[in-house]
Each structure stands twice: as structure tokens, then as C-alpha cells.
Amino acid sequence: MITMTEIAKLTGVSQPTVSRVLSGNRKVDPGIRERVLACAREHDYQPNVLAKGLQGRKTMLLGVLVTDISNGFFADLVKRIEMEARKHGYSILLFNSDYNPDNEQEYLSVVRRYRVDGALVVPIRETSAKWNGYVKRLDVPVITVTRRAEGLDSIYVDQAQAGAMVADYLAGRGYGRFLFIGRDCDGKYAGFRQALEAKGFGDRISNTVYQDGDRLRQTLREWFRSGWGRAAVFAGNDIYALRVLDALRSLGLSVPGNVGVIGFDDSDMGSCLNPRLTSVSQPLDEMARRAVERVLERVERPEPQEAAWDVPLSASLVIREST
Amino acid sequence: MITMTEIAKLTGVSQPTVSRVLSGNRKVDPGIRERVLACAREHDYQPNVLAKGLQGRKTMLLGVLVTDISNGFFADLVKRIEMEARKHGYSILLFNSDYNPDNEQEYLSVVRRYRVDGALVVPIRETSAKWNGYVKRLDVPVITVTRRAEGLDSIYVDQAQAGAMVADYLAGRGYGRFLFIGRDCDGKYAGFRQALEAKGFGDRISNTVYQDGDRLRQTLREWFRSGWGRAAVFAGNDIYALRVLDALRSLGLSVPGNVGVIGFDDSDMGSCLNPRLTSVSQPLDEMARRAVERVLERVERPEPQEAAWDVPLSASLVIREST
DNA sequence: TTGAAAGCGCTAACAA
DNA sequence: TTGTTAGCGCTTTCAA
Numbered sequence: 189m190i191t192m193t194e195i196a197k198l199t200g201v202s203q204p205t206v207s208r209v210l211s212g213n214r215k216v217d218p219g220i221r222e223r224v225l226a227c228a229r230e231h232d233y234q235p236n237v238l239a240k241g242l243q244g245r246k247t248m249l250l251g252v253l254v255t256d257i258s259n260g261f262f263a264d265l266v267k268r269i270e271m272e273a274r275k276h277g278y279s280i281l282l283f284n285s286d287y288n289p290d291n292e293q294e295y296l297s298v299v300r301r302y303r304v305d306g307a308l309v310v311p312i313r314e315t316s317a318k319w320n321g322y323v324k325r326l327d328v329p330v331i332t333v334t335r336r337a338e339g340l341d342s343i344y345v346d347q348a349q350a351g352a353m354v355a356d357y358l359a360g361r362g363y364g365r366f367l368f369i370g371r372d373c374d375g376k377y378a379g380f381r382q383a384l385e386a387k388g389f390g391d392r393i394s395n396t397v398y399q400d401g402d403r404l405r406q407t408l409r410e411w412f413r414s415g416w417g418r419a420a421v422f423a424g425n426d427i428y429a430l431r432v433l434d435a436l437r438s439l440g441l442s443v444p445g446n447v448g449v450i451g452f453d454d455s456d457m458g459s460c461l462n463p464r465l466t467s468v469s470q471p472l473d474e475m476a477r478r479a480v481e482r483v484l485e486r487v488e489r490p491e492p493q494e495a496a497w498d499v500p501l502s503a504s505l506v507i508r509e510s511t
Numbered sequence: 512m513i514t515m516t517e518i519a520k521l522t523g524v525s526q527p528t529v530s531r532v533l534s535g536n537r538k539v540d541p542g543i544r545e546r547v548l549a550c551a552r553e554h555d556y557q558p559n560v561l562a563k564g565l566q567g568r569k570t571m572l573l574g575v576l577v578t579d580i581s582n583g584f585f586a587d588l589v590k591r592i593e594m595e596a597r598k599h600g601y602s603i604l605l606f607n608s609d610y611n612p613d614n615e616q617e618y619l620s621v622v623r624r625y626r627v628d629g630a631l632v633v634p635i636r637e638t639s640a641k642w643n644g645y646v647k648r649l650d651v652p653v654i655t656v657t658r659r660a661e662g663l664d665s666i667y668v669d670q671a672q673a674g675a676m677v678a679d680y681l682a683g684r685g686y687g688r689f690l691f692i693g694r695d696c697d698g699k700y701a702g703f704r705q706a707l708e709a710k711g712f713g714d715r716i717s718n719t720v721y722q723d724g725d726r727l728r729q730t731l732r733e734w735f736r737s738g739w740g741r742a743a744v745f746a747g748n749d750i751y752a753l754r755v756l757d758a759l760r761s762l763g764l765s766v767p768g769n770v771g772v773i774g775f776d777d778s779d780m781g782s783c784l785n786p787r788l789t790s791v792s793q794p795l796d797e798m799a800r801r802a803v804e805r806v807l808e809r810v811e812r813p814e815p816q817e818a819a820w821d822v823p824l825s826a827s828l829v830i831r832e833s834t
Numbered sequence: 835t836t837g838a839a840a841g842c843g844c845t846a847a848c849a850a
Numbered sequence: 851t852t853g854t855t856a857g858c859g860c861t862t863t864c865a866a
Contacts, residue, residue, distance in 0.1 A: 524836080524837090525836070525837045525838075526837090527836080527837070527838085528835090528836060528837075531835090531836085537835085538835065539835070539836085540835065540836085543835090543836090562842090564842090565842050565843065565844085566841080566842050567841090567842055568842095
């Protein structure tokens, strides 16, 4: 691949002059300019981003670390981040932690090796002190997306509020028994639980971590049989919800007749499921756009002592047939 | 971030010696070795991949260009490619063409700017001469994944064979009218059509490009009314299939009672849909693994004149409830 | 076994 | 306006 030095030789000027022409920010004699540009075009010159980066300027690289790219929600998030970054001339280096903390930690190091200009991270859990330490060491702007991180820029949906919203909605629809599928440390479960307790449903709430196939069916059956009142399942994400629908169907329970089901993330498929899935929608586009903008802002003009950015967004409810 | 030169100063040796210690491939006095390693560990040294790359060696970067990362199939593909690349110490630079040829072309240039060691590409269409030209100019090993490209390494599922397999299966199940959802230039449609023609169903095949909501419903209704014989829809991918199921349901047609539906890609959700979706499964894992291995093999020892690699894999049928 | 010197491709001083 | 020089962090000669 042709370099500036080679173009310089071919056109009989100095290499820095070529640089001046190609970066376009300095005055150069029009004659030379044309010659250089013609030569560059002819040989399909492509600047070496690595050399620029090494030279101390930006690498035009953004690290993007997510938990599971094969989850439609994160796939969508990455897609939007990529689009937004590209719009500003940045490319993204993709890392998939696969919910493995060892990977997460390692990738945080790898990100540094590439001297990325900034990073967008979906941490595995609400952030620990240890994790915070790793991130600080990155010494590039970092923003956590979809989760809040103490002392770091973060943009996320307020999970507790989203959970409370689900609780209000379900209670308003006349449901009186609730099962949450997901971890009990999940913020949306906390909000969900708290709102239900305030309504006097404190003893009508169960939760179970997500399990596969048969076990999920078992759990659902036992839960359904073991109480009374209209039953509703709140799934931690739409994938869980899909599995719940499937399990309920194989138990012969109709949705929403016997059991209501509500998902989380409002993934595209939800609107086509049978029954169509009620779900909580996160402003994905806004998160991606603002996260990238924020990181790039910090890249362009680093103000070390600026306060961390803490942007909780509101989720919204998309009501369909399953509740 | 600490550099080799700084470590050299701190430990009182020359910078190349530090390099020798940290790259580990040359003999160094054990005393020095320990001192240098200790210092590197203490300051959390991370090699500058850019400098290594610039110096003429590898960048440890692989470009991955897909058509749509938000499609679960490609998300999964990217995930596996990332895992496999990481296993070999490579990171991936992600590009999403969004089915826009302009993007595809531009990103092929951007890939060069980063001096990636190789690229894995899902081209938008079966490859044109123009596209081939761009790819050649990359002058790094390129492999096309999921599509065949003349004169380039490619690993893919033989679409025509997959289409024929679907035709055989549907005909064997007693279906006698067929609608393909997707482009007529799609290889699987060609194979599907040809196999059906061979069975004398030549005049019982229709096709339509994918359309949204109402239009899809319209199309399906008209097609369903306009003929006789057991009807089956072959959707170009599982997302289309999901929409078809939804549209049929809103038309009051039961699946598989009135219409059979078969998808393509065997995405995870298929096994939980209502009804569970029959689909064509591609060996995703094998494709990702072999594609990365092949590219890296070419990176490690470039043999310019070696013949292009052409690996058609076989798809398999996953039969569920929808047919 | 170690150090000195060169150079990858580029930008940013500084001089002319 | 242009060229000269230096240097980013590293690997690779070549000497010692």
C-alpha cells in the first residue's frame, strides 16, 4: 500500500508537504496540491491510522464491550453504536464478555493495548470496586451503557423505575400473584417488588433465576398451582419471556387467559409472537447516540476533573396481547 | 501508560533488552529478566499494538464486515468469530453495511486504513466484478462467509442444495403449492424452484420479496386464495418466517393446518415459537471457526499463488411443528 | 548476552 | 509556502 513518503518521491515534493495536502488543513501551492492529490488517487492512497495513532493523536478506535452480542437487544445496541461512531469517523473494536468476569477483565486490558480513544461498556454486574479500578486504569474516557456505574459516565434506563412501572401496570390490570424470572439482585426486580409491597402484595411475589426447558416448566407449574389470584410472569428479558410463553403453552395454560406475561427490552420479535408480547421498551437509539456523543466529547476536549455524567432514562411500556 | 523505554530507564537496561524480555523469544540474563518483568507488572505495562503494527508486523486486527448485526443469525456469527479470533489473540473491527452497497464499499477502504491482518466478509450480494476489485485491493487475506465469491476464499452453505432439500421435504409431506419469501436471485430459491420443477410443480411456485405488515398479509391472502393444493411458505430467513406466522394468524389461517411454514437459519427463537418453527440450520460454528482459522493461516504464511478455498457446507433440516 | 542505531508512516515543531 | 528534523513505541539488524 502506498505511503506519503512514496507519493512524495513520485511527485518530487517533501513528505510533510504531502501530509499537508492530504490532511487539507494547511496552505499548499495549487499546482503541487493537484499533483499530489492525483497521485494519491491513482494509487488509492489510504492513510495509516496506526501511524497517526502512534504519533500521539487519536486512533479513531472505540472499544465496545458487551455481555452478549447474540442477545438481540445488545446486537441492536451495538449496531446503533457502530452507526453513530462511524458517523464521526470512528471504528469499533468489539469485545464480547459472554457474562464471564475473567473475560471482561482481560478485555479491559486488551482495549488498552490498542490505545482506543474511548470505550463503551456494558458491565456484567452493577459495578464492583474491583471493576472500577480496572476501568480507571484505562485512562481513556469510558461510559457504561445500560447500567449505572458509580463515579463513571453512565447512561441507562432506571431499572427500579421500570420495575415499578410494570408492577403498577399489572396491579392495575387486576393481577394478584407475581413471578419474576431473573436474578434477585436485578434492579428491576427491586423496583417491582417494592412497588408491589406498597400495594400490599408483599407475600404474593416469587422469583426464580432463569432455567432451561424442563426445569422452567416445572417451576412454572408449581408456582401456578401453589396460589390463587390472577397470575402474571415478569420476565427479565424478551428471550426469557419467549421461553416462558413456550413453557406455559406446553403446560396447557393460555396467555393471557390463565397467566399474563410481560417481557423486557421490547425486541422486534415481540410484536410478532403468539400472543404478541407486552414488554418494556428502552430508548436504545437515544442511549447509543448519546453515549457515543459523550465519549467523543471527552475525547476531543478532556477535562479531567469534570463530574461524572449520570443519565437515567425512562423506560416505557408497550402493551400488547400477553397481559 | 508506561512504555518499554520508560521501563528501560527504570531498570537501567536498554530498551531493546526490555523488548527481548517482554516478547520472551530471546535469551536474557535471568537477573535482568526478573527486574524488567517486575517493573512491567508493577506499572501494568500493556504493549502498544499500534507500534508493533506500524513496525511492519501484524496488527492483531481482523476486519469483520457483515450486512446486519441486528439479525440474530449474523449476531451469532459475529459472536463466534469474535470468540475464535480472541482465542488466537486477535481482536475484531466490526463493520455493519446495513445492506447498503455504498457503506460496503466505503468500509472496505476503512478496513485498509487500519492495516488489518485479514478480513471476514459477508457480502451484500453474490459478488460482482466491481466488488471483487475492491476486495483484491485490500491486499490482505479475505474470506467471504455465508456466501460464495469467485476467486476468493469462501465458506458458505450451499444455498441451492439447501433449497432443494426444502423442496424435497415439503413435497414429501404432501404440500403442493409453494410461496418463497425473498429475492428471486437468492440461491436457495433457485435450488428450491429447480427441485420442484423436476417434480412437476413448476407452475405451483410463486415468490415475493419480503414486505412489511399489511402488505405481507395482503400478499399471503391473495396467494392463499388463488389456488388449490396444500400450501407451504418457504421464508428466506427466520425473521421473515416469524412475520409470516403472525400474518397468517391474523388472517385466521392455522399453521400447519391450513399452511405450512418453513424458515431459514434455525435461530434460537424458532424452537419456542407458537407453533415451533421448522427451519434450515446452517453450521454456524463450523463456518466461524474454519473461516478464522483459514484467514489466520494465510496471515501467518502468505503463499500468494495458492488456489482460492471453496468450501460449500451442507445445511440440515430441523423439523418442528410448523410443517 | 547486551547496546546502539535504524526505521515503520505519520504529525508537529522549526527554519528557510 | 516549503523542506528539514525529530519523535511517537516498537522490532530488527549489527556490533561489541
